[in-house]
Amino acid sequence: MTSVPADLALLTTEEMGRADRLTIDGGIPGTTLMENAGRAVADAILARYPAQATLVLCGPGNNGGDGWVVARRLKQAGFDVACSALAPVAALRGDAAVMAARWNGPVLPFEPAALDGRTLIVDALFGAGLARDLDSAVLRMIEAVGEGRRVVAVDLPSGVNGDDGTIRGGAFTADLSVTFFRAKPGHLLYPGRARTGQLVVADIGISPSVLESIDPKAARNGPALFARHFPVLRQDGHKYDRGHTVTLSGGALHTGAARLAARAALRIGSGLVSTIGDAEAARVIAAHQTAVMVAEVDGPAGLALFLSDRRRNAAVIGPAAGVGDTTFAHCRMALAAGCACVFDADALTSAAGRADILWRERTADLVLTPHDGEFARLFPQLSGLPSRAARAVAAAKESGAVVVLKGADCCIAAPDGRIAINDNAPPTLATAGSGDVLAGMIGGLLAQHMPAFEAAAAAVWLHGAAAEGFGRGLIAEDLVERLPIALQIAENHLRGRGQAG
Template sequence: DGAAVVAVDLPSGVNGTTGAVMGAAIEADESVTFFRAKPGHWLLPGRLHRGRLTIADIGIPDAVLATVQPRCILVGPEMVRASLPVPSLAGHKYDRGHVVVVSGGGHTTGAARLAARAALRVGAGLVTLASPADAVAVNAAANVAVMVRQTDAAEGLATLLEDRRFNAVALGPGLGVGAATRDLVGSALAGCRAVVLDADALTSFVDDPEALFTALRARPPGTTVLTPHDGEFSRLFDELPEIHEAPSKLDRVRAAARRTGAVVLLKGADTTIADLDGCAAINANAPAHLATAGAGDVLTGLVAGLLAQGLGAFTAAATAAWLHGEAARLVGPGLIAEDLSEVMPSLLARLIEPPAAAESAHDRVIR
């Protein structure tokens, strides 16, 4: 009694590929694995059983990765730093993209405003709130750097988006569930610009998910990101056999990406991201206090802001997820969603101008 439990590779009973507990599993104080971590070290519930994770160097050269060809990575600061768009001294705001965030009605504007501020904070050159008439006054009063344009219903959004300078659109937070939102999604998906769909933009298709999937598959690859939480994901996808029967969260998200042709980011403590080719990432830096109202809306804005600056859909989603989690860690307990955008400048500055000390490359998941 009282002795420390150290697991070699994985705690007995934990599946290294899926993170599932196979009947029962020990709860280790520490797990020591070799060369690279496995998905099961980071996916729940396996992550809760492994304790502190140590990756031991046993002499396997990094060059082996070229042969292994891993299909899953753990998102970390090294990847994010390499992906972040860095403004050019000779550039201007139009080089950094223009995001449109679609607002809900007058009593549900907060979610879109959170997303719009996040898109601006992560570096988008301009952000416009597309606002129905009854929300224009409150949106205009609550924003300074974010612009506001009246765009009533799907026809108004379609007219606004005829201007090709709007190169990324985010919609779903606070829109409401129903036919009007489905029509707005249709307007957003027309054309080739980047689109982020979240919240009500997904739930509005629960009675006819195939209508959404068909529209998504018709879009150019790498231009659309879906950011559901578990409930939204289940309502859209769990009736599909290839997803309902998938053995892990990683497999479910990969199957959803293949079905839709979009990048799918399934939020959670083990946020999982996949594209239609099966490439996947796990982001595991989110602290427990990130589970708060409006946090997902901020993530939507971060993804849209990075897409507007030219990142591909998979890279934008993975980068945004890590920035989201790291911002929450910096704020700490007591976090509310508004705090996340406000720590973004210091977080980005630290990444763009990193300390001299090199980071280890041994924190990647391979599959």
């Protein structure tokens, strides 16, 4: 078994190289893989674009070798094709040299003049394997391509780092990227994701069985990732079987965030939900909530007493709770109670500079849900890492918690190195209260006994699914009310895999 579902696995450039080598060692020649890759790119182009004047930019390695195949196959299909080689054809070695020798069309100097009259550009320069900044000749070509031409990238737009999505000095912006066997993290992580365009993952003859040897840790987030642990509604089930989520409110003027989290926990299936706060806050909460219960709780000691009932098995601490020692004490009391915890918003800022205390006192599942600013305060030594995925993985290993690093390319990381990159979140999710809803969703799934990594991944995916299709004007309250739609979408996925009860 691999650490992640085979159909969602993402491969680093090193892991993709191992997949190639394992396949070649298994008896499939490298030239066959290259021919298959070039054919896949050409087929994707033929399915989308009419015949037109095309320039294929070929690099010095295997990505360039794929490009020579693309050129040959497009020419056979009736395209007017020329190639422009970054390195002299005579200097090519290995499989790339074999494919270049099969090209019988024009080879133009690698300079912007080669673009004249060409409306479709195939970028086969470097792909995901680039490990240095682009040189000036390539940067001039990128600038000359501009915005008036269609660009198809072979594997990944040249200039985008396949492992972390960073830009190496500059990069092509593709309309279409065709990668092979499995996508790379750089396809899903910003800023690389913005350069990728439509992504096609093509089968080129590499058996999925090689994943058993590679054991990738990164995955695209989706229902298959959390299918085995997703709560099943049993015919003989009872609300007490589905856990009890507790959300802690701030003061009387700051109850809304906890109420959003509580309703989200209820909507996602927590059998019982309570929102708790001091006397003034409890009166405000009681005026707004019906199915969610309300309790007056006085300070950290009161929280400890409330959570001493072990049926209250999940707690969400932080949304509008206030920053300071009291919120930090609430976090410690929740950890001491042994319930699964979600620490969000003010809980994270309150822990800045002393978070190691929480890591030591953790006795059950803990999920942290920072945005970039909160992450920088909580993990200042990690905030300079190059990608959201790298930061999330490092923070999970340091804290022993599951870390949900929020953003357009939200990353969910586990202490064992697993990382899920989410890509279904529309920009409308950038609205007040959206994060409070997410925290409540995670808490509600933890209450239903989902493991922390799977609960966080499921909540993030469902969060995006609830927002999709709504359009402009989405507010946090809408997200909560659309959760039944998202849950049905997830259940349909799971039924299709034979995993829903």
